[in-house]
Amino acid sequence: MKVEAISQDLLGAFQVQQLATPPQNMVGDFSTHLESIDNRIMSVAKGEQVELHELMIDIERAKLSLEYSVSMRDKMIDAYKEVTRMQV
Template identity: 30%
Template sequence: MTVQNINMLQQPLVTMNNHQNQKVTPAEAQTNFSTSLKTAIDHLNRAQVTSDKKTEALAKGEIDDLHDVMITAQKSSLTLQTAVEVQRKAVDAYNEIMRMQV
């Protein structure tokens, strides 16, 4: 992961910490979460598309840098694996909340 990707992952935490002293309405929280989720999904999609384009260009013989193609593919794979793990954790957290008794 690059420094930019790590900063992108930490951005929601920084945003949340800035609002600790302020009251955030449920609508604002939902909007912030939705925006963060859309940004993360867009980042994942861009990584996948970039990897696909470079792999296709390599197969067509348009580029010769196998090293760059493999690095891009690995970055794409790690980004997807991270997204899947975050999704699993979110589903587990949701299921745990649903099991709570009120």
């Protein structure tokens, strides 16, 4: 298996794509992304040819997305609690 470096134009295109994705579409994209990762992990388990470095990058991307979502949820809950504690 030959490992190649990620080109700068590919990296730049990924960053632009991530910034252009509105939050509403991230939920559906996240679930389809997880299904894709699961399918590729099953392919690795079966011994099929899979690019491992791309799989690891996708797994880390999903991990970061999940951590971001949990952090946003916690901040929203904290904000809700602050609003409910306000005296009118």
